[in-house]
Amino acid sequence: MADGEFESALNAAAIKYIDGATGIAGLQRLTAGASQETWAFDAQTGESAIPLILRRSPGGVPESEAKAATQRNEARVIQICFEHGVKAPEVMFSLKPEDGLGVGYVMARIDGETLAPRILRDDTYADARPKLAGQCGEILAPIHAVPREKVDFLEEITPQDHWQNTWEAYEKYFLEWSPSPVFDYAFAWLKERVPARDRVTLVHGDFRNGNLIYGPEGVRAVLDWEIAHIGDPMEDLAWICVNSWRFGNIDRPVGGFGEREQMFEGYERASGIKVDPDRVKYWEIFGSLRWGVTCRGMAFTHLTGHDRSVERPAIGRRSSECEADLMILLGGADAS
Amino acid sequence: MRPDRPTAEELLEAVEEFLRERAIPELQGQSSFHARVAANVVGAVRREIAESAPIEADQHRRLLALLKHDGDVETLNRELCEQIRAGQWDLADADLLYHLRQVAIENLGVDNPRYSAYKRLTGQG
Incomplete structure (x- = not known):
């Protein structure tokens, strides 16, 4: 998928799933790992911007059904942990086939250092x-x-x-x-x-x-x-x-x-x-x-x-x- | 090895210097990272060329003593591994432990002597 198409699909998904979101800004690719793609962006709402991360299979297309299941499980585990008081990022939404973005999910972006x-x-x-x-x-x-x-x-x-x-x-x-x-x-x-x-x-x-x-x-x-x-x-x-x-x-x-x-x-x-x-x-x-x-x-x-x-x-x-x-x-x- | 100058080691040294002093400062992001990895690889190959003959001779001598018969290093090493796997060695055997420790030092001395465990195993830190 062309970059422009990807961005507009993500824009549409953010508006659909995030209350009060009017669009996205500052889309930036963070890693191009062999097993995962990571993107940073903000969802804009009326008064503020919500910092977010998209994690998805490379190009949105998982190598296998097993990898797709892993990706879906990952989002579920993070959300369950978040709900049980674990210091994990809140999952905002999981991608659905009709979003045209492949297999993946969007979570809160937590500021800080990992190095x-x-x-x-x-x-x-x-x-x-x-x-x-x-x-x-x-x-x-x-x-x-x-x-x-x-x-x-x-x-x-x-x-x-x-x-x-x-x-x-x-x-x-x-x-x-x-x-x-x-x-x-x-x-x-x-x-x-x-x-x-x-x-x-x-x-x-x-x-x-x-x-x-x-x-x-x-x-x-x-x-x-x-x-x-x-x-x-x-x-x-x-x-x-x-x-x-x-x-x-x-x-x-x-x-x-x-x-x-x-x-x-x-x-x-x-x-x-x-x-x-x-x-x-x-x-x-x-x-x-x-x-x-x-x-x-x-x-x-x-x-x-x-x-x-x-x-x-x-x-x-x-x-x-x-x-x-x-x-x-x-x-x-x-x-x- | 070919008895000629520049030697393989000298050539690799020049490549490593080029990568560290010229190329890396001009590169960015992923390419800079990969150039640093490449410089480390060149360094490891250079050390391997310099040290492999004495290392192999020493391993051969130790394996001969452990297994009590002769053979080439690759075959003897395979045999020792199979014996360990088959439970034929007392895991507290001091000669076995000495050999394994030396193997670890020899391999890491070539691959990455800056790693913290190398200094610890060789008593330098």
């Missing part, structure tokens, strides 16, 4: 930094308290499924090329320690720097609900501790800004549920392994597909960052 190096080093966030780990715990508690029946349209991924899925990715991306003895070791170590399926809740699935919006006062909102699922809530407390998201601040395990104990305290205060640090550690090790396998998967996509770029094969070599992280976690080096 981790700025959060970790700029003076603007100096006062917030010591509070961020606690806030992360507080924000996760209501996500894990969303009633199961409200999100029963999401798939459950048990701890055993996670191990198996990542193993199958490893078989595909490594075993046919070159296996990593570090990853094989980590798989063997984790296999003996897969946690029991006991507390089962909504899991954000990608709770880390890059998907959180910060202001000078702290965390404002959680974004990117694409891989939200049902599973072990401790996955979320661990993923933000994976060294890949500490951006150089290796000695501050939570996102490069805080201590695990601060996050656990915030979580326990808000949820009334005690955190088992060993289980979080399991998921952190698992997270490093999974990210390492995912990195190689990106190179695999590059080498076996048609979508060529310098970024994907380069990310493939980042799996060695995860090998080093795993050897710190498993090999008895000083870990933090």
Whole structure:
């Protein structure tokens, strides 16, 4: 669809779905991701402008019915979380086929910073930094308290499924090329320690720097609900501790800004549920392994597909960052 | 490697310098980002050329000691991975852990020695 057609279709949709909207302004493309397109714009009403974000499949056309379902589920999860007091953006409307915009949804645009190096080093966030780990715990508690029946349209991924899925990715991306003895070791170590399926809740699935919006006062909102699922809530407390998201601040395990104990305290205060640090550690090790396998998967996509770029094969070599992280976690080096 | 100057390393060094000092400052947005990725890739390839022979020799020596028979590094590595997978190794084995740690250091030393875990594993930070 031509840009002009796209803009007028979005204009019409905004008028149709948003009370008092007379049109849109300031349409700007933010990202052109392979899986999602993100646009910023304002809906104009009589006296003010409502800042909004459109997320849709690339060109509005999902790759498959499964991707379309993911996109629809994402909007539903965000809205349900918003209604249950989670710091998530309010979903204003989902696109319908007759809107001519494809599959996607429009949500509130929350002002703030997502770039981790700025959060970790700029003076603007100096006062917030010591509070961020606690806030992360507080924000996760209501996500894990969303009633199961409200999100029963999401798939459950048990701890055993996670191990198996990542193993199958490893078989595909490594075993046919070159296996990593570090990853094989980590798989063997984790296999003996897969946690029991006991507390089962909504899991954000990608709770880390890059998907959180910060202001000078702290965390404002959680974004990117694409891989939200049902599973072990401790996955979320661990993923933000994976060294890949500490951006150089290796000695501050939570996102490069805080201590695990601060996050656990915030979580326990808000949820009334005690955190088992060993289980979080399991998921952190698992997270490093999974990210390492995912990195190689990106190179695999590059080498076996048609979508060529310098970024994907380069990310493939980042799996060695995860090998080093795993050897710190498993090999008895000083870990933090 | 070809016994000639400029060497492959010297050529890659020149490409990396060009990208960092000339091209990147003139580029914007996505292209600037991709040029930085490209410069990092050139750096990794340069280190791989410089370090792969001693790394391979050392890995070969360690694998020989662990598996107690000879072979090329690729085959021996595959065999070690299969043994770990099959549960044939005590995961607390100190020699095994030493080898894995060295592999991690060797790979990351080529790919991205600026990453925080590299300094931690090599005792520099």
